[in-house]
Amino acid sequence: MKNKLSILFVIAGLSLSAQVGINTGTPKASLDVNGDVNFRNKIAVLNVTDNTLFQGNNDQILVSQGEGYPPIWKSLRIPEYEPNKFYLIFNNSFSDRTGVKFTNSEHSTITAKNTAFTRGTDISALPGFKKIAGLSQPISVFSDNSKTYFQFETVVQANLPSNGTTDISIDYACGIFVDNKLVNMRQRNLKASSASSTFITHNQIGVVSNLTKGQHNVSVACSRLASYRTESNVVLAVGINADTNINSFISQSSLKVDVYEIPQVFNPITN
Known part of the structure; x- marks a missing residue:
């Protein structure tokens, strides 16, 4: 009582x-x-749409809607994804100090570069290209709707003498590959300068859309395309030093991979 x-x-x-x-x-x-x-026993919240009390579904939690509004039941999802928006799902970066080197006789035999350097070309069809070992890595994709960004940075050096009245230089190219298929290519020229053993920083950004779901392998490969007035002992080095005026720490390569996706596997929000 x-x-x-x-x-x-x-x-x-x-x-x-x-x-x-x-x-x-x-x-x-x-x-x-x-x-x-x-x-x-139970907690019930007023459903303002039909004036009924709603006790929520299994595994739902009460979420505040702010001052002046009643709380609502929501399904717990971590993280909280909104439909039709891209999110950074996979992110990783890799480095390599081994690099690749090319002697004066190791030139690519590719002649028609405008047709050879096209998206989707298999690396086996690009003679003279060498992979940078530490940058060959697996990546994961979880959605059919994605954008994958690659940022490759390295140092390119040759043990060239000081430049003469006619330029001394080397043409080279580096490509980014996914499952050995070319997705991005950059050609450049390394020119001798007033000092010997010229080196330059090489930056390259690539993007590919809608890779198939699952695991893929990304890699970077470079090639010595042509040489102009170089001696037989001149070595082209990518991601490794060709002379002692720099070291392997300065010349090392790095590759950053970001995969943005519209998530497809998650439980819908239930109010």
Whole structure:
């Protein structure tokens, strides 16, 4: 009887007063409980669309909608993805200090570069290209709708003498490959300067859309295309030093891979 009377007093207090406090003399809400709360049965929230009480579904949590709005039930998803938006799903970076070197006789035999250097060309059809071992790595794609970005950076050096009245230089190219298929290519020229053993920084950015779901292998390969007025002992080095004026730390290669996807595997939000 005593417990029933207490409940009646609380209900009566709620109906007579705008704010009721339990264990507090200064309530901040219609019902302000200062202390632990133990719910032994159920929690229901008013559904404003049809004026019914909704107890939520299994594994849902109450989420605030902000001041002045009632809370709602939502399915717990970590992270919270919104449909039709790209998210960074896979991200990794790799480095290599071994690099690749080409002697004066190791020139690519490719003659029609405008037709050979096209997207989708298999590396087996590009004679003279050498892979940078440490940059051959697996990547993962989880959605049919994706954009994959590659950023390759290295140092290219040759033990060239100081430049003469007619330029001394070397043409080279580097390509980014996915599953041995070309997705990005850059050609450049390394020219001798007033100092010997010229070196330059090589930066290359590529992008490919909608790789198939699953694991892929990314790699970087370079080639010595042509040489102009170089001696027989001149070596072209990519990602490794060709002379002692720089070291392997300065000349090392790096590759960064970012895969942005529209997620396809997640539970829908249930309000």
